[in-house]
Amino acid sequence: MADLSSYRYNPRAIAFQGHRAIGRWRVKAHVITVRGTAAHFPDIVEAAWDKVSVVLAEAPDQGLDVGVAFVTLHLGLQGVWLLLDWWHRADMTIHRHFRAPFDDPTRFVDVGAEHLGPCVWEIAVAAHERQAWITHVLDNRAGADVDAYLDDGLTATI
Numbered sequence: 001m002a003d004l005s006s007y008r009y010n011p012r013a014i015a016f017q018g019h020r021a022i023g024r025w026r027v028k029a030h031v032i033t034v035r036g037t038a039a040h041f042p043d044i045v046e047a048a049w050d051k052v053s054v055v056l057a058e059a060p061d062q063g064l065d066v067g068v069a070f071v072t073l074h075l076g077l078q079g080v081w082l083l084l085d086w087w088h089r090a091d092m093t094i095h096r097h098f099r100a101p102f103d104d105p106t107r108f109v110d111v112g113a114e115h116l117g118p119c120v121w122e123i124a125v126a127a128h129e130r131q132a133w134i135t136h137v138l139d140n141r142a143g144a145d146v147d148a149y150l151d152d153g154l155t156a157t158i
Contacts, residue, residue, distance in 0.1 A: 012121050013037065016153025020049065024067050025056045025086070028150050030125045032074040041075060047106030048073045048082050055084055055096055064089050068146055072118070072125045080105045083122055085129070091138065121158060128154040 012032050019028040031038035031045065038045055052071055059065070069086035082098040097116055098108035118126055136149035 009120070011157045013157050014121065014125060014154055016155045017045070018153070019150040022049075022053050022056055024061070025069055026067060026146065026150055027052060027056070027069045027071060028153065029071040029073065030154060032072065032076070032121050032125070034076055036075075038073075041105075044075065044080060044100075044105050045073065047100075047108070051082060051098060051108045052084055056086070059086070059094075065094075066090060066146075068149070070125075070129045072122050074119070074122055075105075076119070076121075080108075081119075081122070082108050083118060085126070087133065124156075124158045125154060128152075 012034055014030055014032050015038050017029040017031055017038060019026060021027075029049075031041075033041075048071065052069075056069065066087045069084060071085075072081075072083040074081040074083070079102060080100040082100070084096040084098075085093040088094045097111050099111045100106060100108045132149050132152040136152060137144045137146060140148075
């Protein structure tokens with residue numbers, strides 16, 4: 001069993017990066033950093049967008065996806081993590097999880113078979129995305145407003 005007594009939580013910066021159109025998809029992104037900001041790592045950020053573009057282009061169109069996704073790029077202590085989720089059947093997500101090593105931080109490899117879930121900082125982004133989706137799309141009395149959802153980002157130190 002892991003020894004938790006030596007672990008100390010340290011807040012990390014989360015920065016909303018806006019959204020992009022990628023083929024039939026509209027994708028919003030957040031970057032989490034241990035040190036520095038997303039602006040310090042433009043090659044990694046663009047490599048993440050490239051990976052997202054490839055994965056979404058390969059996603060089969062079964063008529064159940066709503067064409068909206070969110071990305072979390074985490075420059076963490078054990079590597080660079082890329083989480084891609086897209087809304088499926090309006091109230092579920094399909095999740096893909098990738099990691100790149102520090103010595104090649106733009107080479108993302110699928111780690112889904114490792115059954116790793118999001119870490120505590122990535123969960124904060126997922127929780128924000130859940131609430132934004134409910135607020136702007138699922139429970140919006142004026143009707144689903146995907147543009148408002150795409151503009152609703154999280155920038156904080158958590």
